[in-house]
Amino acid sequence: MSVLQVGGYSQDRESAERNVGRTRSAAFVLSKARYYVPLMMLPILWEFAVRSGLVNGNLFPPPSTIAAAIMDLARAGTLWRDVSASILRVVVGFSVATIAGVGFGLLLGRLPVLSRYVIPLIEVVRPISVIAWIPIAILWFGLGDRPAWFLISLGAFFPIFTSTYDGARSLADVYVRVARCFGAPRSLFIRQVLLPATLPHILTGMRIGLGTGWTCVIAAELVSATSGLGYMIQLARTTIETEKVLAGMMVIGLIGFVMNSLMLLVERKLSVRPAAD
Template sequence: MGSPRLVGLINAVLLPSPTALFWAASDLLRSGTLFRHVSASIERVLVGFALASAVGLTLGVVLGWFRTLSDFVKPLVEALRPIPPIAWTPLAILWFGVGNAPSYFLVFIGAVFPVFVSTYSAVRNIERTQINAALCLGATPTMLIWDVLIPGALPMIFPGLRIALGVGWMCVVAAELIAAQSGLGYMIQQSRLLLQTQFVLTGMIVIGIIGFVMNAVMTAIERRLVPWQESSKGT
């Protein structure tokens, strides 16, 4: 007890040094392990996010437009929304077993609400005169949705999509800690069991970097798709 060597040893396990992390990362890269786990996680988050976007956008546009319908459905949505995605994990495993499906589902649960809420309020907030303008110009229902409601709502929908992707990314890692045989979450969990903290930390850092890149990509897409937004504020 109290020997400096022993203290040094314990610290190295609990919190590995930067050099240890560097070697751990290069090991993981060289063996292809990191790539395998990263692509598994990214695939899951993209599938879940795509499902969440499809459902969230549709539901948001429909409920934003049909007010009477929204009076019935919105309370149900609002009651489901506060349940943390993690709390769905046991059910997800029971329903979908162990594989990709529970991860898809948990990402979906995490991502669908931000998409829905932003789309819903965006559609509600579209200027009445713009809708009237479209109607008097003879807009068909298809044009009203695709050329007016959706682009009109996009500036408000995009922040929702960005948040949703971030939440989805957190959810996939959480899901993999428990309910998967691959992915960054799984890698972290396995490394913990083997007390390989250098891999745990490497995994965490990679999660952070990928989350950052995803956000940057979404922001770039947003600039491309909403070019009128930046300078049109207030007009």
């Protein structure tokens, strides 16, 4: 097989795929759009149920009212403040969780001697819900960002750690033997063997961890903060502004959806290895 042949072949294939992509794109988008029909139907049915008097509009404000509430909050500027406060907390907590989860996951995954002692400890702490940590977090850190950082880190740590640990543990023995055979220094082993081999596991753990972190920030803000989306819906409850509560919930759901989609995108970009021709 010559270089030219191989190059030519893959080039032909790529351009062929591009052409197919262009002609099919409209049909492709339509075929994907049908998966969102139930999502679109929900607000329509809801709106209809309220307007026809089947459902109490005070307890279930219709989507049109919720949308108006979101617009109001956006125009007043408080929505951006709350959204950015919540996201910023997740960024901090999630970063700490990623560093700790990946670090400990790789370490314990490769050191069974150590993990035998540490894993039982982790498995006992893991089932304690983040909600159960809120009181102690307030006692330790007071109110504001710090308890939220703590709770998010804690919540996001476990999925990241567990996934990384499993990935590091399942590293094929033959790769370890190759590294030993060639006398690879530890840093090279980590950079070129352990990390790339574990990366798909790490990314999956991070995606799940980010989702957990996002639920944690709201929980933390309900109780221990004076800003953020969680605080906002809690405050709206006390003033019985049901449409604001639901507006906040909608925004929480949307942001979570976007975060997950972004992580899936990153996962797909980084995990895909060149397939065989």
